[in-house]
Amino acid sequence: MHIMEGYLPAIWCIVWFVVSIPVVAYGVYKLNKLVKEERGILPVLAVAGAFIFVLSSLKMPSVTGSCSHPTGTGIGAIIFGPAITAVLSTIVLIYQALFLAHGGLTTLGANVFSMGIVGPIVAYLIYKTGMKAKLNFYLIVFLAATLGDWATYIVTSTELALAFPAGDILTFGGFFSSFSKFVAIFAITQVPLAIVEGAVSALLFKYIIQAKSDLLVEMKVIGEPLVRKLRGLPA
Amino acid sequence: MSRKLELIVLAILLIFVAQFIYVSSTTDAEYGGADDKPEGVIEEITGGTYKPIAEPIWEPPSGEIESLLFALQAAIGASIIGYFLGYYRAKNNYEKKLGFKTGSKTEKQSL
Numbered sequence A: 001m002h003i004m005e006g007y008l009p010a011i012w013c014i015v016w017f018v019v020s021i022p023v024v025a026y027g028v029y030k031l032n033k034l035v036k037e038e039r040g041i042l043p044v045l046a047v048a049g050a051f052i053f054v055l056s057s058l059k060m061p062s063v064t065g066s067c068s069h070p071t072g073t074g075i076g077a078i079i080f081g082p083a084i085t086a087v088l089s090t091i092v093l094i095y096q097a098l099f100l101a102h103g104g105l106t107t108l109g110a111n112v113f114s115m116g117i118v119g120p121i122v123a124y125l126i127y128k129t130g131m132k133a134k135l136n137f138y139l140i141v142f143l144a145a146t147l148g149d150w151a152t153y154i155v156t157s158t159e160l161a162l163a164f165p166a167g168d169i170l171t172f173g174g175f176f177s178s179f180s181k182f183v184a185i186f187a188i189t190q191v192p193l194a195i196v197e198g199a200v201s202a203l204l205f206k207y208i209i210q211a212k213s214d215l216l217v218e219m220k221v222i223g224e225p226l227v228r229k230l231r232g233l234p235a
Numbered sequence B: 001m002s003r004k005l006e007l008i009v010l011a012i013l014l015i016f017v018a019q020f021i022y023v024s025s026t027t028d029a030e031y032g033g034a035d036d037k038p039e040g041v042i043e044e045i046t047g048g049t050y051k052p053i054a055e056p057i058w059e060p061p062s063g064e065i066e067s068l069l070f071a072l073q074a075a076i077g078a079s080i081i082g083y084f085l086g087y088y089r090a091k092n093n094y095e096k097k098l099g100f101k102t103g104s105k106t107e108k109q110s111l
Helices: A010-037 A039-055 A074-080 A082-099 A108-132 A137-163 A172-218 A224-230 B004-026 B038-046 B063-098 B105-109
Strands: A066-068
Touching: A010 A039, A010 A082, A010 A108, A010 A137, A039 A074, A039 A082, A039 A172, A039 B063, A066 A172, A074 A082, A074 A108, A074 A137, A074 A172, A082 A108, A082 B063, A108 A137, A137 A172, A137 B038, A172 A224, A172 B004, A172 B038, A172 B063
Parallel strands: none
Antiparallel strands: none
């Protein structure tokens, strides 16, 4: 989902930085507060960050005959919320921009917006809605991670279509004709990858619950009765 | 402990692998990066007039070195995940065996 270095006109680079910087700054503030209050969350934070690190390094082949990678932001979004996940994603994106020439520093704002902000917001909202609807817990995690991943790629397509409309951007035809071209590349490639990401995220969540469920309860991610049920303990 | 979720995930991974084998044997897919494809679309839309406004500061000198750095990224992440999950798994095990809880105040309160 990386927009390559230099492939956004300057004005759009600035727009996405302006949108992303406040969210990342708020995330840094929240992160500091959280770590000060409860140092015990550091391991879980490390695992959530590492998961983004691993998944975004996996270039997987897809049905369209091209390769793309998952984002791994679903777990972070569910446990820590979108703002802190934006911070974690920014770290990964800077690594990839500096050492791998994937994505770029000028397009960092746009890439943070799609992968670190909108994807996690979608995952977070689906998680909250699913918990209210009392669906199966792991199904909720699966849906949140899958659709969060997919949303990231839809946003990337939107960002590119806004910057490169076919014709006049104000006539919606111009925007949509470009949008459909970018979506054809990104969103379709991403469908199988997003499903795999959702499945692996659900599995990792199971192990986090087994390892550190007390913290998840404390952070109000998940209620204690449900933890007992998921771990197969007597209520 | 139920292994139902593991089996479901395994099934999904197998479907994914089957899909890969099918696509790669029935088409002449090149499996290039989707990240690079928009370049062509941008050229098509703008009629080749768009010039990138910046170049990466540093690029991996070869595909091999790029793979190395990707593998390094995955390895760092996987070690962190493995370390913490393993640590807490062993900790929980020993606590069960010894019959008392170690660690922070919050851990004693819940469960």
